[in-house]
Amino acid sequence: MPNSLRALILGSGYAGEGHTLALRRAGVDVVAMAGRTESAVRAAAERLNIPHAGTEWRQMIAELRPDIVAVGTPGGAHLEQCLGAIEAGCHVLCDKPLAATAADARQIYAAAKAKGIKSAYAASYRYQPQALTARELVQNGRLGQIYEVECISHYNLPRMMPFGWPHRLDQGGGRLNNNFTHKLAIVQQVVGGEILAAMGETRNDLKRAPVGERVHDFREYSRRAGDMAQSGVHEWAEVDSDWSYTVLVRLGVRGAALADTTSATFHHSALSFAKNKDYVAFYGEKGVLHIEGAYAQGDLFLRTDGETWDSVSIPDQIRNSLPPETDHSQRNWDQLAREFVADIQGQGDGGYQTFRDGWIYQEVIDTARGDSGWTPIAGDI
Numbered sequence: 336m337p338n339s340l341r342a343l344i345l346g347s348g349y350a351g352e353g354h355t356l357a358l359r360r361a362g363v364d365v366v367a368m369a370g371r372t373e374s375a376v377r378a379a380a381e382r383l384n385i386p387h388a389g390t391e392w393r394q395m396i397a398e399l400r401p402d403i404v405a406v407g408t409p410g411g412a413h414l415e416q417c418l419g420a421i422e423a424g425c426h427v428l429c430d431k432p433l434a435a436t437a438a439d440a441r442q443i444y445a446a447a448k449a450k451g452i453k454s455a456y457a458a459s460y461r462y463q464p465q466a467l468t469a470r471e472l473v474q475n476g477r478l479g480q481i482y483e484v485e486c487i488s489h490y491n492l493p494r495m496m497p498f499g500w501p502h503r504l505d506q507g508g509g510r511l512n513n514n515f516t517h518k519l520a521i522v523q524q525v526v527g528g529e530i531l532a533a534m535g536e537t538r539n540d541l542k543r544a545p546v547g548e549r550v551h552d553f554r555e556y557s558r559r560a561g562d563m564a565q566s567g568v569h570e571w572a573e574v575d576s577d578w579s580y581t582v583l584v585r586l587g588v589r590g591a592a593l594a595d596t597t598s599a600t601f602h603h604s605a606l607s608f609a610k611n612k613d614y615v616a617f618y619g620e621k622g623v624l625h626i627e628g629a630y631a632q633g634d635l636f637l638r639t640d641g642e643t644w645d646s647v648s649i650p651d652q653i654r655n656s657l658p659p660e661t662d663h664s665q666r667n668w669d670q671l672a673r674e675f676v677a678d679i680q681g682q683g684d685g686g687y688q689t690f691r692d693g694w695i696y697q698e699v700i701d702t703a704r705g706d707s708g709w710t711p712i713a714g715d716i
Contacts, residue, residue, distance in 0.1 A: 340679065342403040344368040345392055345416050347379035348552035350407030350430045353665055355383050357672035358405060360658065367395050375551040392416065396423045406430060409500035410507015414439040421446045426453040426679055432512035433693030435505055440697035444690040445716055455675040456693035458520035459667035464649045464657060465631040469525045469617060469624055478619030481526045484599040485616045486518040488629035489609035493560035497547030498572040509576035510605050511537065511700045518601055519696060520688065521631050525617060526597050528586040530695055530712045535582035535703030539574060540606050546570040579604040582703045589714060632663055
């Protein structure tokens with residue numbers, strides 16, 4: 336692909352693999368991968384047929400001069416890596432969270448804006464076909480004005496996952512960074528509007544985690560939890576990340592009356608069982624749309640009068656507009672990469688989320704962690 340865009344992937348785990356496949360399917364030549372551990376990154380690069388691999392990402396940027404840098408490392412590394420890529424003039428795709436704090440996320444967004452580079456923020460579950468179907472129903476007026484949204488989930492994650500970045504706020508851990516971001520993206524995709532204000536509270540229900548062998552791929556955490564439970568634990572580390580949260584967000588047009596905005600409630604508990612299924616629901620003046628699944632990945636049901644819940648099918652045009660990938664996580668990454676690359680190539684902006692969204696989302700997260708009541712959320716810098 337001599338005339339294609341060229342990319343460097345930062346991170347050799349789940350997100351690094353996902354970004355590699357997504358960018359390739361968008362026509363990008365993935366020329367290198369960098370990671371924190373030599374053996375892990377070389378193994379991943381060999382498996383994915385990436386020609387260059389190593390731990391010196393700055394040197395790779397200088398020598399290979401990629402057009403795109405895709406950041407799929409833990410959130411605590413994003414500030415340095417995004418700023419380094421931006422300074423080198425690369426377009427940057429970064430997985431969520433954009434950074435570990437709102438201040439860091441704002442710095443990244445400001446740097447990208449000043450440099451004039453393209454940026455993409457991968458809170459990518461907004462591309463769920465169910466979410467796109469819900470957006471179409473809302474835009475067609477089937478629900479009328481949307482008054483409220485609920486996003487409820489309980490995960491029952493294993494408590495014995497070995498200590499790592501998910502347990503540390505300074506490394507971008509916590510359920511707000513890694514669960515709430517996708518849910519907020521889904522809601523904003525469906526109802527539209529700006530994020531106007533937020534409030535919330537969080538809890539650290541875990542307190543401590545067993546210390547074990549370093550995990551290089553997020554998908555390994557659950558399996559390693561079983562290993563830790565069987566082998567016994569000799570050392571524990573203190574956990575400071577949030578494992579449950581309740582967040583309220585107000586969305587709409589800036590300056591609009593309260594009655595003309597949408598109130599969204601997000602509740603998540605990572606360590607609890609639930610009797611009922613996780614769901615996302617939209618409550619409007621003309622009806623209610625219920626979608627099963629924490630990330631709107633299940634069946635849709637619409638109720639507009641009486642007591643009948645009607646099943647809603649995803650339109651063929653929506654399914655056909657998305658990449659032909661069966662794994663929904665990968666399909667969503669593929670769609671983001673498709674829109675990002677098209678914009679870089681001057682073929683139009685499909686409305687994908689940028690570092691501006693990543694910064695604003697982190698402002699909401701910091702507000703919830705601060706437990707300071709309703710707080711206005713800025714729209715730009």
